[in-house]
Amino acid sequence: MAYSIAVLPGDGIGPEIAAEAVKLIEALSEFGFEARIETGLIGGAAVDATGDPLPPETIALCDAADAILLAAVGGPKYDRLPRAQRPETGLLRLRAQYGFFANLRPALLYPELAEASSLKAEKVAGLDLLIVRELTGGIYFGQPRGIFTGEDGERYAVNTQRYSESEIRRIVRVAFEAARRRGRRVCSVDKANVLEVSELWREVVEAVHADYPDVELSHMLVDNAAMQLVREPKQFDVVVTGNLFGDILSDIAAMLTGSIGMLPSASLRSDAKGLYEPVHGSAPDIAGQGVANPLATLLSVAMMLRHSFDREDLAARIERAVGRVLADGLRCRDIARPGETVVGTVEMGEAVRRALHEVD
Numbered sequence: 335m336a337y338s339i340a341v342l343p344g345d346g347i348g349p350e351i352a353a354e355a356v357k358l359i360e361a362l363s364e365f366g367f368e369a370r371i372e373t374g375l376i377g378g379a380a381v382d383a384t385g386d387p388l389p390p391e392t393i394a395l396c397d398a399a400d401a402i403l404l405a406a407v408g409g410p411k412y413d414r415l416p417r418a419q420r421p422e423t424g425l426l427r428l429r430a431q432y433g434f435f436a437n438l439r440p441a442l443l444y445p446e447l448a449e450a451s452s453l454k455a456e457k458v459a460g461l462d463l464l465i466v467r468e469l470t471g472g473i474y475f476g477q478p479r480g481i482f483t484g485e486d487g488e489r490y491a492v493n494t495q496r497y498s499e500s501e502i503r504r505i506v507r508v509a510f511e512a513a514r515r516r517g518r519r520v521c522s523v524d525k526a527n528v529l530e531v532s533e534l535w536r537e538v539v540e541a542v543h544a545d546y547p548d549v550e551l552s553h554m555l556v557d558n559a560a561m562q563l564v565r566e567p568k569q570f571d572v573v574v575t576g577n578l579f580g581d582i583l584s585d586i587a588a589m590l591t592g593s594i595g596m597l598p599s600a601s602l603r604s605d606a607k608g609l610y611e612p613v614h615g616s617a618p619d620i621a622g623q624g625v626a627n628p629l630a631t632l633l634s635v636a637m638m639l640r641h642s643f644d645r646e647d648l649a650a651r652i653e654r655a656v657g658r659v660l661a662d663g664l665r666c667r668d669i670a671r672p673g674e675t676v677v678g679t680v681e682m683g684e685a686v687r688r689a690l691h692e693v694d
């Protein structure tokens with residue numbers, strides 16, 4: 335059976351890196367993975383063509399797809415548009431449309447790129463951690479919220495941190511399942527010494543853990559987690575946390591790798607459907623030059639195979655192929671140091687496809 339994948343190239347470097355992702359998916363047919371790929375408009379490209387950053391045709395395409403791959407949206411040309419027409423609004427609507435509540439952001443540092451990190455190479459070489467962030471609940475969505483004026487005439491503001499047991503249960507399950515495919519360790523991050531929400535969070539995490547006796551569980555307060563991430567990041571395997579803490583910790587983890595052109599992400603829900611995208615944006619400063627690093631997008635394809643199509647074998651093959659290409663010394667401009675071989679977007683994509691056959 336051929337799977338259906340919606341590819342949304344978007345803006346800036348988006349079309350260039352999406353093209354390499356499409357070629358990679360097509361190359362996987364040699365390894366027994368058949369997919370029907372349909373391309374749709376999103377972001378500025380969609381605004382130019384239809385006036386809407388997420389037109390109904392794109393939603394219909396994504397409805398019908400088993401998984402969605404998005405490259406990047408945005409650009410200076412669209413910065414002055416009303417909010418509803420901004421490219422980023424299209425992306426936010428897409429995420430909301432399908433209730434993707436689990437955001438998975440691996441921070442993986444290939445040993446060859448350790449010098450790119452802001453931390454000492456020995457602290458991060460071989461780093462491989464996964465942040466699982468709750469994406470549709472918590473303080474970003476809780477009611478009541480707003481800025482009010484009190485009886486004394488002073489203004490005050492309110493946001494509400496709220497999590498139900500079922501919301502906690504489903505994100506924690508995603509983390510335990512992910513840990514089973516990796517190092518079998520989950521660290522749950524909260525602020526249980528201060529917040530009732532975290533008290534409930536911890537209780538539910540413990541209860542869900544009973545179903546995963548093969549996975550080691552630890553708890554860590556968020557302030558300590560932030561410190562540990564920059565002190566000894568390799569102690570972590572899977573980190574699971576709420577929306578607010580996850581927002582901050584996933585950016586810290588991303589920066590440990592020092593190379594934004596390398597980082598993939600997945601946004602998932604309880605069935606296999608998912609949205610896969612590189613962490614970086616549309617890089618308008620280098621768009622159209624053929625120099626963008628396609629690896630974050632190719633690694634997002636690997637996450638798609640792992641999480642939407644249950645093809646761990648092919649996901650791992652792509653990741654090993656990327657490792658092989660880096661070990662061979664090939665670099666895009668963003669990850670190159672003086673003296674290294676710099677290749678463009680197309681050559682890098684080609685090299686990864688070739689390496690698929692060289693790794694086992």
Ligand code: NAD
Nearest residue numbers: 406407408409595613614615616617618619620626627668
């Ligand atoms: P950016 O990630 O696009 O670029 C930051 C820097 O990293 C730039 O110097 C860029 O050249 C470089 N870079 C990024 N990806 C690269 C790659 N694959 N290869 C080589 N170099 C790469 O962030 P920004 O400049 O703050 O934002 C540019 C536009 O992208 C804005 O319109 C912003 O709103 C949008 N954006 C979109 C997303 C998304 O689509 N998910 C995420 C972040 C920003």
